[in-house]
Amino acid sequence: MKLDQDFWSDKYQSNELGWDLGGVSPPLKAYVDQIDHKDISILIPGAGNAYEAAYLWEQGFRNVNVLDIAEEPLKNLxxxxxxxxxxxxxxxxxxxHQGSYDLILEQTFFCALDPSLRVDYIDKMKSLLTLNGKLVGLLFDFRLDDVGPPFGGSEDAYTIDFKKRFQLNTIAPCYNSIKPRQGKELFIIFEKTN
Structure with missing residues (x-):
């Protein structure tokens, strides 16, 4: 299975959107609500219908960028x-993608990529962040297998992979996941320090 533009466009056209919450993810909303500086540059990759971007915009953040390989979710936003x-x-x-961001929000993008791309994802995230920029969001905490998306993973595996390139400020079970994802998500705050 090739997880390319056609794959994701087909998902939107057939309304197979199992990852779509229909609103802002509570953990990301809680994080955003404590940000004081609304002029920071933000990227949401694999944004889907971009409910977090809409929420940020409504809260006065004006330097929010969304990225998706499929056209449909951007039209929906x-x-x-x-x-x-x-x-x-x-x-x-x-x-x-080229750019420089203070904050990148992760919400079901990492788990949608083929696991063979995980090191490339980590390297790309680091290259897109400013010094002391943060990668913040959610990673799934369930067994990684060959069937997906979503592809799972574990705290131990994420720690090994990310700590080579980031300072791991937070990686912990998420206390405010939506009900179907309770016990299956880790909240992360990873910082680019060099």
Whole structure:
């Protein structure tokens, strides 16, 4: 199975959106609500319908960028938030994206990538973050297997992979996951320190 633009477009067109919460993820909302500086640059890769981006926009964050390989979710965001700037909506492959961000929000993107791309993902995240920039979000905490997406993983594996490139400020079971994901998510705050 090739997890490319056609794969994800087909998911949106057939309304097979099992990952879509229909609103802001509670853990990410709680994190965003404590951010004081609304001028920081933010990227949400694999943004899907980008409920977090819409929420950030409503809260006064104006330097929010969304990225998705499929066109449909970006159109859905534009319908819901007509004044969201077109130049901050990127329809492209994450690994080709260029930019510099203070914060990157992770919400079901890592688990949607083929596990063979995990080291590339980590390297790319580091390259997109400013010094002391943060990768914040959720990673699934269930056995990694060959069937997916979503692909799982474990705290131990994430720690081994990410600590080579990031300072791991937080990696812990998520206390405020939605009910179907309770006990299956880890909340992360990883910082680029060099």
């Amino acid at each position: 534009k319908k819901r938030v007509p004044d969201f700037p077109d130049h901050q909506m990127h329809r492209e492959d994450f690994f080709a």
